[in-house]
Ligand SMILES: Nc1ncnc2c1ncn2[C@@H]1O[C@H](COP(=O)(O)OP(=O)(O)OP(=O)(O)O)[C@@H](O)[C@H]1O
């Protein structure tokens with residue numbers, strides 16, 4: 001089912017007096033195509049949970065409309081929306097067994113849809129095998145590990161075959177290993193069921209690895225959306241560029257002089273079409289080419305081995321962070337006595353931004369699109 | 372090391388233990404002994420021997436049987452009604468936002484009011500004399516009914532007032548505990564249930580009730596025990612001669628045997644007290660057994 005969010009705004013009224021209130025989501029417009037897995041990505045407090053709560057009907061939008069398919073559900077009560085939700089802390093009923101937790105939503109069906117005990121069991125067994133928790137059915141949630149609880153929560157959300165599955169940071173309580181494993185599982189389950197899914201996370205790696213589309217938001221506003229690779233390769237502003245990618249993008253203060261990009265005193269790249277003046281330069285770690293003829297010079301700090309690649313950690317006074325991280329092939333490891341490293345840059349890994357607004361400055365052959 | 376710690380623990384417990392032994396264990400044992408001593412004389416402090424005669428006497432005493440009957444009726448009527456009613460009020464309180472504290476205070480007022488004062492008010496409400504009717508009787512006659520003397524009239528009327536009174540007295544405490552129990556249920560369970568389309572009755576029976584079951588269970592147990600020990604409320608309504616009023620309770624019977632007009636029979640009093648003890652113990656054990664199945668502790 002396609003989901004359309006049209007100008008969604010949520011302002012929480014102030015608790016006391018006539019203050020301004022908190023704008024948690026601001027004029028959010030987005031279309032989620034049928035059957036896709038969308039990752040809603042943003043830093044803590046940017047309104048992700050509020051967004052999900054509006055979609056599932058627990059919060060009423062201050063303005064804007066929500067459509068499920070062609071139906072306007074903005075004023076439809078939560079009970080009637082047919083949404084499956086995995087809560088940030090699972091919200092499994094602690095006094096019920098796993099089995100009873102899973103069939104709980106089925107017990108709400110009325111009239112024609114009412115199921116017999118056997119039908120419920122059949123459905124429960126089916127989702128349980130999907131998330132691989134068959135052997136846990138008799139336990140209580142308190143007797144499960146975080147990852148198992150999370151899978152029970154997914155099973156409970158899936159059992160009524162929801163039109164839409166919402167997951168609010170379902171992996172935030174898991175350890176790194178389990179997190180990796182479960183996110184693969186979520187991807188697999190989503191593929192198998194084909195249910196349109198919105199997945200909230202503040203972990204960009206998680207978002208990029210499993211979703212069809214990522215939506216980057218900040219302070220309640222949509223900053224960019226698209227396929228993970230596209231958003232990564234072509235960030236529309238400084239925030240998105242900084243937010244995506246590990247190790248993070250390296251940010252430098254620089255300037256453009258006669259279509260040449262300068263960092264400090266080094267001329268590092270041809271930037272055709274960029275206007276002269278100060279810019280913020282973002283260089284992805286993989287955008288560095290270790291080359292003694294390179295324009296960008298940095299003081300070598302240390303070399304970290306990461307297996308196939310190595311990471312050169314160096315210092316540059318123009319860099320916003322204390323160190324510059326570049327990832328290069330391990331064959332090109334600098335010699336031990338080297339103190340200054342030079343880099344050439346890959347133009348498609350270098351992004352320029354307006355210093356004031358953070359808007360992207362595009363450059364390229366004969367192309368010039370300013371922010 | 373562990374033994375040393377154990378010793379320390381016992382040392383710390385000693386004062387409390389001493390108090391317990393002097394003021395609880397010793398009297399209980401003493402009551403047992405009294406209840407077995409036959410023909411005990413209060414003046415000479417002598418008895419003619421040990422046996423079960425005291426129990427036999429008490430169990431054949433019509434006043435005692437009346438007291439047992441009264442007590443059981445009070446327990447069976449007041450415990451479920453007061454708990455259920457308190458739950459309804461607590462749910463209502465929990466669902467309103469405005470003026471909640473005000474209502475909570477109002478509901479709690481009877482609890483901090485003196486029993487005898489409340490009894491006086493009840494007298495005014497329910498009493499009927501040759502010259503005047505109480506407020507309740509005025510209402511009854513207004514709606515075309517026959518006025519009843521609730522304080523000196525038929526048994527059912529007196530029992531009605533008694534139960535009404537007990538419920539009124541215990542309600543605030545139960546409401547208070549249940550409101551806080553309800554407020555402590557995490558809202559996310561309700562949200563999850565809502566998204567799954569759960570009706571409010573099912574939410575109540577499947578989520579709210581199990582979540583607050585420890586509090587409900589606590590109230591039922593203490594309610595049972597409290598109602599079995601009912602006495603002062605009966606005095607507040609019907610005066611000290613409860614046997615004449617036919618409204619005596621087991622504790623009242625014990626008191627009468629010790630100090631009342633027919634007083635001076637500590638052996639009978641002790642036997643009655645032991646019987647009450649056995650009854651309360653049995654009921655509490657049954658409660659505990661039932662709770663094993665139905666009470667959820669997180
Ligand atoms: N009920 C509320 N009343 C007032 N303000 C609220 C309420 N709920 C959320 N907010 C505010 O709205 C903003 C967005 O909150 P939200 O819970 O949606 O963030 P989030 O993106 O889910 O964060 P996290 O990643 O930490 O879960 C925050 O600034 C928060 O303080």
Ligand SMILES: [Mg+2]
Nearest residue numbers: 048049088168
């Ligand atoms: Mg959140």
